[in-house]
Amino acid sequence: xxxxxxxxxxxxxxxxxxxxxxxxxxxxxxxxxxxxxxxxxxxxxxxxxxxxxxxxxxxxxxxxxxxxxxxxxxxxxxxxxxxxxxxxxxxxxxxxxxxxxxxxxxxxxxxxxxxxxxxxxxxxxxxxxxxxxxxxxxxxxxxxxxxxxxxxxxxxxxxxxxxxxxxxxxxxxxxxxxxxxxxxxxxxxxxxxxxxxxxxxx
Amino acid sequence: xxxxxxxxxxxxxxxxxxxxxxxxxxxxxxxxxxxxxxxxxxxxxxxxxxxxxxxxxxxxxxxxxxxxxxxxxxxxxxxxxxxxxxxxxxxxxxxxxxxxxxxxxxxxxxxxxxxxxxxxxxxxxxxxxxxxxxxxxxxxxxxxxxxxxxxxxxxxxxxxxxxxxxxxxxxxxxxxxxxxxxxxxxxxxxxxxxxxxxxxxxxxxxxxxxxxxxxxxxxxxxxxxxxxxxxxxxxxxxxxxxxxxxxxxxxxxxxxxxxxxxxxxxxxxxxxxxxxxxxxxxxxxxxxxxxxxxxxxxxxxxxxxxxxxxxxxxxxxxxxxxxxxxxxxxxxxxxxxxxxxxxxxxxxxxxxxxxxxxxxxxxxxxxxxxxxxxxxxxxxxxxxxxxxxxxxxxxxxxxxxxxxxxxxxxxxxxxxxxxxxxxxxxxxxxxxxxxxxxxxxxxxxxxxxxxxxxxxxxx
Numbered sequence: 223x224x225x226x227x228x229x230x231x232x233x234x235x236x237x238x239x240x241x242x243x244x245x246x247x248x249x250x251x252x253x254x255x256x257x258x259x260x261x262x263x264x265x266x267x268x269x270x271x272x273x274x275x276x277x278x279x280x281x282x283x284x285x286x287x288x289x290x291x292x293x294x295x296x297x298x299x300x301x302x303x304x305x306x307x308x309x310x311x312x313x314x315x316x317x318x319x320x321x322x323x324x325x326x327x328x329x330x331x332x333x334x335x336x337x338x339x340x341x342x343x344x345x346x347x348x349x350x351x352x353x354x355x356x357x358x359x360x361x362x363x364x365x366x367x368x369x370x371x372x373x374x375x376x377x378x379x380x381x382x383x384x385x386x387x388x389x390x391x392x393x394x395x396x397x398x399x400x401x402x403x404x405x406x407x408x409x410x411x412x413x414x415x416x417x418x419x420x421x422x423x424x
Numbered sequence: 425x426x427x428x429x430x431x432x433x434x435x436x437x438x439x440x441x442x443x444x445x446x447x448x449x450x451x452x453x454x455x456x457x458x459x460x461x462x463x464x465x466x467x468x469x470x471x472x473x474x475x476x477x478x479x480x481x482x483x484x485x486x487x488x489x490x491x492x493x494x495x496x497x498x499x500x501x502x503x504x505x506x507x508x509x510x511x512x513x514x515x516x517x518x519x520x521x522x523x524x525x526x527x528x529x530x531x532x533x534x535x536x537x538x539x540x541x542x543x544x545x546x547x548x549x550x551x552x553x554x555x556x557x558x559x560x561x562x563x564x565x566x567x568x569x570x571x572x573x574x575x576x577x578x579x580x581x582x583x584x585x586x587x588x589x590x591x592x593x594x595x596x597x598x599x600x601x602x603x604x605x606x607x608x609x610x611x612x613x614x615x616x617x618x619x620x621x622x623x624x625x626x627x628x629x630x631x632x633x634x635x636x637x638x639x640x641x642x643x644x645x646x647x648x649x650x651x652x653x654x655x656x657x658x659x660x661x662x663x664x665x666x667x668x669x670x671x672x673x674x675x676x677x678x679x680x681x682x683x684x685x686x687x688x689x690x691x692x693x694x695x696x697x698x699x700x701x702x703x704x705x706x707x708x709x710x711x712x713x714x715x716x717x718x719x720x721x722x723x724x725x726x727x728x729x730x731x732x733x734x735x736x737x738x739x740x741x742x743x744x745x746x747x748x749x750x751x752x753x754x755x756x757x758x759x760x761x762x763x764x765x766x767x768x769x770x771x772x773x774x775x776x777x778x779x780x781x782x783x784x785x786x787x788x789x790x791x792x793x794x795x796x797x798x799x800x801x802x803x804x805x806x807x808x809x810x811x812x813x814x815x816x817x818x819x820x821x822x823x824x825x826x827x828x829x830x831x832x833x834x835x836x837x838x839x840x841x842x843x844x845x846x847x848x849x850x851x852x853x854x855x856x857x858x859x860x861x862x863x864x865x866x867x868x869x870x871x872x873x874x875x876x877x878x879x880x881x882x883x
Binding site: 246247249251275276277278279281283284287288289291316318329331335338340342369370371373374375382395396397398399407411413 | 482483486488490491492495526527529651653654655656658667669674675812813814815816817819826828830832834835836837838840841843845849850852853854857882883
């Protein structure tokens, strides 16, 4: 299936669950509502035309600093703005972050071994309480029942972004240790922050 | 003293043992253990010698690759990718650069693709040699390990000839590679492959029909094709279970679609099959390299059209002073012989013609003011590559399986998000399932066949 027919197949089945779609650079992408993730995932796994039997990757993106990178000093004073290095047109332009109101997005990459096609699902996840680095993100349904591969990958997303997965059998940190404070891949986690167990420099 | 009137009968003994109060034993392996390839901890619950359950703890080599990538520019990530799978760094280089090229929408010349494929396949052989050799050593076959490391040494010398480094190569660039293949590379390559083939033949003799080796490997660490797919396992591990999935064949990238190679698959999904798949893949990789070298496109050679040889720097200056710049357009000067790649007459055909993204060759950056300025502009933060806003995912076939890069860009000078899909993460998540029900001694060969690489697992 081409990326367009893939998108059409899922969108027709779930007109309410799919909020947006694009195939920037040929990657078929669907943006889903959080509550419809499980049924869409079950559908793409078992549907004979899709058969997404492999969950290749599961990660997240923190969109809170998107487009807010500090401008280098020279440009800040000169007022000169730089565009992209190359202006290569794409027939399907990227529509931007999946949901302006949601800080996080959980990103799933699927592959079908029998049909040899790929699909990306994006689930925007807003902050439900708190703010800054103590913000609590909304829960996303776990896919570990459908694909055991999701078990560790969801633990990693919890570890790195602090997004909880509803129904996960064993949601512990995986790369960091239990005493680690904060979630390091959040954009407001400073690169040089020291952890209590590590202690200050000297 | 009186003897017991009735001797204990044999019939009571089994009853007594079944009434014995048995306890599970906890066995801690690692984080630093001679049989562990990296730093990883396995807490096994044993019933007698049978593994009931294991808890695999990873993360001991976490270095924050993904966080660091967000604060450097696009070219600055390439040295970090060397340290992901440090046994085959060239495949990581290629995967990352091709992901960024997909995001930028640029194409590299064919010769560049061929060179990347050649060096990647040489790395893959080195990776498989390490995995099989170390796995055999842990079962007592120390000779095989030494032989295989000897073969790897020949291959690493090839890598060193091309890239100038053995381990942390940083060879690919966004839009090209650092330097062309050295003179006489094809001959060096065939010499190294003769040595490698000798070692592979010796190892086959020592291992494949060896009774001890078969007893330890066959029927151990079995995983079915369905389970392997459900766990997201890829690469030789998945192919050992009989699934013919290879990114090079199924989603061909670079020039793999026109190179001849077969994808070996196993039938049982046990350690023995994975060993055999890896042994065969090394042979296939050599086949790819030989085919790629034989059809390596030449591309335009940058020479003086009048004399037919590369232009020495002094001659270039003289020509320019005379106002005779027509032979210089598009040419590059031959400068000091100590500079790396200065003999690279093919330079224009190994890199895309995009001066906004491609770092200049070393001889240009050191040899003339234009090259220096271009280098300076590209490495200053905020002046370098600025990718358009967007997100891409690009998979390549790493030595352990599908190595994917998911890149999000917000149009700034650094990537907004770099996510690596490490192939051995999926295999490690299935390790508990693989070990369950096997004997305690089977942990070692099964874990060896996973080929865990801490650098890519923990990032």
